[in-house]
Amino acid sequence: MSVKSILLFVFSLIYTLAFSQGNDEKVKDIGEVVIKAKVKRYKKKKDNPAYSILQEVWKRKRENALEKYKTYSYDEYEKIEFDINNIDSSLVKKKIFNKMDFIFDYADSTSNGKLKLPFFLNEAVYKIYGENQPQKRTKRKLTAQKTAGFQDNEVVALMAKNLFKDTNIFSNTINFFNIGFESPISSTGFSVYDYNLLEDVTIDGNECYRILYEPKRKDVLAFRGYIYIVKDGYNLAKVTLRSPKSLTMNFVKNLYAEFEFSSPDADSYLPYRIYSEFEFSFSKTNKEAKGLITKRSIRYTDYQFNKDFDPKIFTEKDEPTATKDLARDDEYWKTARTDSLSKSEAGIYTMLDRLNEVPKFKAILKAYRTLGTGYYNINEKIDVGSIYSIFGQNNIEGLRLRLGARTFFSQNDTWRVEGYGAYGFKDRKFKYSAEARAMLNKQNRLTIGIGTKRDILQLGSRLTTGEGIMSSSFASSLVSRSGNGLLSNVTQTNVFTSIEPVKNLQFRLDGTLQSITSANPEQFSMMYLKDGQLRKTVNDAKLTLSIIAKPGAKYSKIGLDRKEHSTLSPTFMLKYTRGIEGLFNADFNYDKLQFMYYQPMIISTWGKSYLTVEAGTNFNAVPLALQNIIPANESYVISRNTFSQLNYYEFVADSYATLHYEHHFNGKFLSYIPLIKKLKLREVGFFRAATGSLSEASKNINIGAKKYSAPTEHIYYEYGFGIENIGLGNFRFFRIDFNWRGNYLDRPGISKFGIKAGLQLSL
Numbered sequence: 001m002s003v004k005s006i007l008l009f010v011f012s013l014i015y016t017l018a019f020s021q022g023n024d025e026k027v028k029d030i031g032e033v034v035i036k037a038k039v040k041r042y043k044k045k046k047d048n049p050a051y052s053i054l055q056e057v058w059k060r061k062r063e064n065a066l067e068k069y070k071t072y073s074y075d076e077y078e079k080i081e082f083d084i085n086n087i088d089s090s091l092v093k094k095k096i097f098n099k100m101d102f103i104f105d106y107a108d109s110t111s112n113g114k115l116k117l118p119f120f121l122n123e124a125v126y127k128i129y130g131e132n133q134p135q136k137r138t139k140r141k142l143t144a145q146k147t148a149g150f151q152d153n154e155v156v157a158l159m160a161k162n163l164f165k166d167t168n169i170f171s172n173t174i175n176f177f178n179i180g181f182e183s184p185i186s187s188t189g190f191s192v193y194d195y196n197l198l199e200d201v202t203i204d205g206n207e208c209y210r211i212l213y214e215p216k217r218k219d220v221l222a223f224r225g226y227i228y229i230v231k232d233g234y235n236l237a238k239v240t241l242r243s244p245k246s247l248t249m250n251f252v253k254n255l256y257a258e259f260e261f262s263s264p265d266a267d268s269y270l271p272y273r274i275y276s277e278f279e280f281s282f283s284k285t286n287k288e289a290k291g292l293i294t295k296r297s298i299r300y301t302d303y304q305f306n307k308d309f310d311p312k313i314f315t316e317k318d319e320p321t322a323t324k325d326l327a328r329d330d331e332y333w334k335t336a337r338t339d340s341l342s343k344s345e346a347g348i349y350t351m352l353d354r355l356n357e358v359p360k361f362k363a364i365l366k367a368y369r370t371l372g373t374g375y376y377n378i379n380e381k382i383d384v385g386s387i388y389s390i391f392g393q394n395n396i397e398g399l400r401l402r403l404g405a406r407t408f409f410s411q412n413d414t415w416r417v418e419g420y421g422a423y424g425f426k427d428r429k430f431k432y433s434a435e436a437r438a439m440l441n442k443q444n445r446l447t448i449g450i451g452t453k454r455d456i457l458q459l460g461s462r463l464t465t466g467e468g469i470m471s472s473s474f475a476s477s478l479v480s481r482s483g484n485g486l487l488s489n490v491t492q493t494n495v496f497t498s499i500e501p502v503k504n505l506q507f508r509l510d511g512t513l514q515s516i517t518s519a520n521p522e523q524f525s526m527m528y529l530k531d532g533q534l535r536k537t538v539n540d541a542k543l544t545l546s547i548i549a550k551p552g553a554k555y556s557k558i559g560l561d562r563k564e565h566s567t568l569s570p571t572f573m574l575k576y577t578r579g580i581e582g583l584f585n586a587d588f589n590y591d592k593l594q595f596m597y598y599q600p601m602i603i604s605t606w607g608k609s610y611l612t613v614e615a616g617t618n619f620n621a622v623p624l625a626l627q628n629i630i631p632a633n634e635s636y637v638i639s640r641n642t643f644s645q646l647n648y649y650e651f652v653a654d655s656y657a658t659l660h661y662e663h664h665f666n667g668k669f670l671s672y673i674p675l676i677k678k679l680k681l682r683e684v685g686f687f688r689a690a691t692g693s694l695s696e697a698s699k700n701i702n703i704g705a706k707k708y709s710a711p712t713e714h715i716y717y718e719y720g721f722g723i724e725n726i727g728l729g730n731f732r733f734f735r736i737d738f739n740w741r742g743n744y745l746d747r748p749g750i751s752k753f754g755i756k757a758g759l760q761l762s763l
Helices: 003-016 049-059 101-106 153-163 330-336 343-355 359-373 696-701
Strands: 071-087 115-131 137-148 173-176 179-182 193-197 201-203 206-215 225-230 235-242 252-265 268-281 291-305 375-378 382-385 391-394 398-407 415-424 429-441 446-457 488-502 505-518 528-530 533-535 538-549 554-556 563-565 571-579 590-602 608-618 655-664 682-693 716-728 731-741 753-759
Touching (some): 049 193, 049 206, 101 343, 115 343, 137 343, 206 235, 252 291, 359 375, 359 382, 528 696
Antiparallel strands (some): 071 115, 115 137, 173 179, 193 206, 201 206, 225 235, 235 252, 252 268, 382 398, 391 398, 415 429, 429 446, 488 505, 505 538, 538 571, 571 590, 590 608, 608 655, 655 682, 716 731, 731 753
């Protein structure tokens, strides 16, 4: 689940809980770190006494790291909590809390006289095993979990875990919300921070240097806080991180983190506690605004070094475990908790058990789920939707109405039947799709399915796609630069089976029968030559083997449709397709091989990149309907992994390779421009390229006025920049892209420059 889902969950909840403002006491900021010392700036870092101290810390990075041991293990206790803060009497008296006002009995008083209400708590115990020799590998095994919250606790719990990235303070870049911040312990930190050596302090009986650090510039993604370094050995004792008041992130009012270290043996200092706290709010300037505080506390205990492990520990598959299998009794938790629960935290379990029985609260959760998924659930059996695809438009159908439904008993359903019907008011034709799937084995996710579809599709909207019947048609766009009449009538029947023998490695085999013809033959010919005869319909029978690898991907739920959460893990897809002539009157034998690689990346503090590389080849001459079409985007809406300045079907290829690279700078450059920086705009840069070839046989098989070609003579490319984070206050959802076509400029009807817009929810 992405940051978008996390934000939707957080802010729909805050709004539901009667978003209101108080006007009395000021609110104490989270993670209180009072920094009153004035920072002294040095012209040369070598003149700064803090520099020589930090140099000694950098030299000892490996000495104070687990990498120096052959093997290691330790226990980890994790506690994650969500609280609503700044609750006052005006909120408690609101009608929405009628029959739910008992929840305020579980609230905590704060120093400003207001209340803080915990509403979600997740406790987990892990056993971590690591090996550095003969090979480097780790295993993190969840042994117990206890959650208090809403329906779909598992999804919310993993959302929360994903919100708090595992952080290594020694890394040059710290990852919060998939955004790179410069670490104050970074060897390049002096380019971002000013450091001042203050008076010594004593921590756990150790004399420590205390260093104050602050960002050199206000408008950068950086922290301020203190670094405590043990004098005897230059080991880290404690580091605090606190966001500056000028933090340029939407909805994020405060960030705070503490890293504490201890000596489990005589040779190293290792983390024993990490505490993180984030405060979200609609208003970052009004201290009385209702908001959400998320807290994560981790305790590390029982370090063991250089002991032999059973090798099976590292190779055994992490099975998706049902919540009940991780349940433990109260006596277990009394021992396992290395971080005690407050009175309000302990009361969350009772409060939410009561709250989940209140009809009004159930209705609130149902509304949230409908907004988040697009589906409205009826009697916990049937979902109707998606509400986000009801309306569409294209030149063939005119206004298009679409309504679907699916069985839905829970997030862990092992079988599902779904479908939709659609009607175009211009062509006056009914379209449909239906599919049934069943998971036969939860351990290896062995799944079978069958489906059928009859609809209008935009062929070539993607190069490497899934084979699912219920996948998007990409045929509808309310606005485009040419109007979309280059659509196809497609009738498909599909059967498939898939299996995941190794974690995050899926094998899928599809058998598909399909017939394809032009939906607009007067303007878009798909005629082709076969055995000396002109034909307008392609009949195809094919087998497709897909191998999909997502190393490092994280999922919640164990049903058919798992929730994938946002990570920086790559995606690899390899597909082989075999067309079988004669099978059910299929017209062609052909072999096709395709590959796709997708990788999100944090580039230090320079922002986040997205890279997609695709390549493939058709080994036989086939008509347009079965060819590789370089994906174009003629709409005015941003669409990832398409070419904005290409026309539909402008490039068709037997063999192809494409590259899409997009980088989000998070305002790195615009923050230097006076006045502009006050708008909090962020810059995006992108580059797209495609190359390929089309044989004479493939050119000649298609009969029509248009002569198809591939980008053979030169590599086709596009480039441009975008401005994102456009809006007011925290509500900055708009993005505008400016696209330039780099070559093939002499072609008729092409677009050399284009502007596209989109909506995106980000921090």
